[in-house]
Amino acid sequence: MEYDIIEKVSDLAASDLPLDSKLAEAAGILLEYFPFDQCLLYLEEEGALKLRAEANGKAFAVKVYAMGEGLPWHACETGAPVEAFKAPEAASWEGIEDNGLFGAGHALAVPLKGSGRVYGVIYFKSAERKPLSLPKRRMCRIAALQVVSLLRCAQLSSDHRRVYDELLQMQQKLVDSEKLLALGDMAATLAHEIRNPLLSIGAYAARLRRQLPPDSPGLKYLEQMSADIGRIERIMNGIIRFLKDNAVELKTEDLDSIADESLAIFSDEFLAHNIRVERLGAGQKLPVLADREQMKIAFDNLIANAIQSMENGGTLFVSTAFLGGFAVARLSDTGGGIDPRYLGYIFNPFFTTKKHGTGLGLPIASSIVMRHKGQLEAGNEGPGAVFTIKIPYAGARETASITPAS
Ligand SMILES: Nc1ncnc2c1ncn2[C@@H]1O[C@H](COP(=O)(O)OP(=O)(O)O)[C@@H](O)[C@H]1O
Ligand SMILES: [Mg+2]
Structure with missing residues (x-):
């Protein structure tokens, strides 16, 4: 019977309930065993003790004890259970101010300690003074240990869940890259099948256009046809480039200068679209193992997209930096x-x-970027989009200085 409480709390720790439900049930179990009217569980969060669960919530309870306040903090500082008796109207007990003691005549605060840290406090209160037998007095420390192990179990299971979620995300990324490869194969077949007939359709359309008189009503349809064929050809060329680029030749290259070269190619377009370029260089070389021409294609595509998103002007910020073992x-x-x-x-x-x-x-x-063992990430920031290329840094670590990427 005495040890029922231990069994009940450890069963609770192993259950699938969310932490707040576990704590509410634990408060109920504690109140059944200890002769008080109310059991409150406070947990330490950001330097304060916050009320997380209560049994007999009808009685008054302080929601938050700021650092050092009240009997619960006194118990934390003492590191041992602290019992208080007081007249119901008095506001303090032996000099300890505690608003939570209004209306109470007997209180017991038991710190929740484990592995050198304080997790919180079990706070029992009653209107009347009730005697606490010696075994119960001893048992309150054991009960506190049980609640601490419940809290640690919950922490472990949330860590476990986080790792599991990260694994799921990684798995999803893997599936995505496999999808990309499968789509690449499909695109290769399509490109071959479509490109040849397309070339002949384009040639026939051009021949027809030459043969039709300039005032022929059919001419505008032919022009539309040629424009659409041109569009399909652009797509096909893109696919073929995508597939042809499969092999990369890696040499030590400077990512900082690759970015500069790519930007230089677009200087006329920046002017034409009223786009200001703000360039923050790394202030040092950023050696990476790269295929320079291919890496420039990656930059070109990102810069082209940025220009297309700012047809009527804007600012393109380009920064390069050494960050956490990567050239970014x-x-x-x-x-x-x-x-x-x-x-x-x-x-x-x-x-x-x-x-x-x-x-x-x-x-x-x-x-x-993936073929360079790097990552390309996309997101939104402020008034626009942001793309980040991260490639493993290939220089000597000790010469690299850490510069923020923006
Ligand atoms: N800088 C950017 N700002 C806003 N949207 C963008 C940007 N870059 C890419 N996108 C979005 O991603 C899509 C795919 O881009 P991309 O693969 O380059 O193809 P395309 O440029 O031919 O549409 C774009 O159609 C656009 O919706
Ligand atoms: Mg594009």
């Missing part, structure tokens, strides 16, 4: 950003929100 390039624009509904799709081949888009820029950029 960050491109952010002020073009309105990516619709959050589409964030999960933009790396899929052929996904586009543009009238004349191919939907191949980002999958190409991402597969190039």
Whole structure:
């Protein structure tokens, strides 16, 4: 009977209930065993003791004890159970101010301690003074240990859940990259099947256009046909480039200068669209093992997208830095950003929100970065989109200085 309480609390610790339900039940179990009117469980959070569960919640309870306040903190500081008796109207007991003692005549605060830290306090209160037998007095420490192990179990299971969620996310990424490869194979077959007949359709359309008189009503249909054929050809060329680029030749290259070279190619376009470029360099070389031409293609695709998102002007911020063992390039624009509904799709081949888009820029950029053992991440920030390329740093660590990426 005496040890029932231990069994009940440890059963509770092993149950699937959420932590708050476990604590509420634990408070109930404690109140059944100890001769008080009310049992409150306070947990330490950000330097304060916060009320997390109560049995007989009808009686008054302080919700938060700031650091050092009241009998519960006194018990934490003492490191042992503290019992208090007082006249119901008095506000303090032996000099300890505790608003929670109003209306109470008997109180017991038991610290929840374990592995050198205080997790919180069990706080019992009664209007009347009730005698506490010696075994119960001893048992309150054991009960506190049981509650501590309940809390630690909950912590472990939430850590376990977090690791599990991370694993699931990684698995999803793997599935996505496999999908990308499968789509690549499919695209290769399609490209071969479509490209040849397409070339001959294009040639016939051009021949017909030459043969028709300039005032022929059919001419505008032919022009539309040629424009559409041109669009399909662009898509096909993109696919072929995507597939041809499979092999990378890795040499030590400087990511900082790759970014500069890529930006330089677009200087006329920046001017034409009234786009200001803000460049924050790494202030040092950023050696990476890279295929320079391919890496430039990845940058080109990101810069082209940024320009397209800011047709009527804006700012493109490009920063390069050494960060946490990686050479990092960050491109952010002020073009309105990516619709959050589409964030999960933009790396899929052929996904586009543009009238004349191919939907191949980002999958190409991402597969190039992946072949460099890096990551390409997309998101929104402020008034636009932000893309981050992370490639393992290939220089000597001790010469690298740490510079923020933005
Ligand atoms: N800088 C950007 N700002 C806003 N949206 C972007 C940006 N870059 C890419 N996107 C979104 O991702 C889609 C896919 O981009 P991409 O693969 O380059 O294909 P495309 O440019 O041909 O549409 C775009 O259609 C657009 O919706
Ligand atoms: Mg694009």
